[in-house]
Amino acid sequence: MMLHIPEVLSKDEVRALRARLDAGPWVDGRTTVGAQGGGVKRNRQIDEHSELGRELGEIVLAALKRSPLFFAAALPLRIVPPLFNAYEGGETYGFHVDGSVRNLPGGADKLRTDLSCTLFLCEPEDYDGGVLEVSDTYGVHEAKLPAGDLILYPSSSLHQVTPVTHGARVCSFFWLQSLVRDETQRRLLFELDATIIRLRTQLGDSAEVLGLTGHYHNLLRMWAEV
Numbered sequence: 001m002m003l004h005i006p007e008v009l010s011k012d013e014v015r016a017l018r019a020r021l022d023a024g025p026w027v028d029g030r031t032t033v034g035a036q037g038g039g040v041k042r043n044r045q046i047d048e049h050s051e052l053g054r055e056l057g058e059i060v061l062a063a064l065k066r067s068p069l070f071f072a073a074a075l076p077l078r079i080v081p082p083l084f085n086a087y088e089g090g091e092t093y094g095f096h097v098d099g100s101v102r103n104l105p106g107g108a109d110k111l112r113t114d115l116s117c118t119l120f121l122c123e124p125e126d127y128d129g130g131v132l133e134v135s136d137t138y139g140v141h142e143a144k145l146p147a148g149d150l151i152l153y154p155s156s157s158l159h160q161v162t163p164v165t166h167g168a169r170v171c172s173f174f175w176l177q178s179l180v181r182d183e184t185q186r187r188l189l190f191e192l193d194a195t196i197i198r199l200r201t202q203l204g205d206s207a208e209v210l211g212l213t214g215h216y217h218n219l220l221r222m223w224a225e226v
């Protein structure tokens, strides 16, 4: 499932973040990738060990916590500190699969990458190209979103960022391990949650809504790994 989550950051928050980001320590994007990705990745990233990168990543994480839609869809257990990248002058990241396991800062903990996230920090009209293309069993899906919006997609998918031929594409990106590993189970829970929310607006907290809420939590209890 690929899901568009609008307005994770407001336009003002994007502007404030970009002002600090644009003056930050940019390095070759191949520093955070394995051999296959390194062969097809041409972009720049904020130094992941920099204080600025850490501070701006915290801002992104705080914004995610305000988004009920993000939580309902991702059911995050652990999130990698967000990174930041930029593409311009023909830079691109060809088809690849994201690494399956990543170390968390400090080295002690690891995270299985279930979902990949891209948070757009520029407007679509700021650049040409730079489309995120995600290939799954239903074909190729494209994302090029307004500043402040986020796309969530399975880390197991083949995906690429097409060459940015004019202007600059600036985004935050990160991975997460979900409480619910299985994509089909996670999707069922997401759709059940949305149905319960709609029913509650129609019926209030009726016995039936309460019953369905119980079924949601008992399914989550059955499938969650913590």
Ligand code: NI
Pocket (backbone or CB within 6 Å): 096, 097, 098, 116, 159
């Ligand atoms: Ni990727």
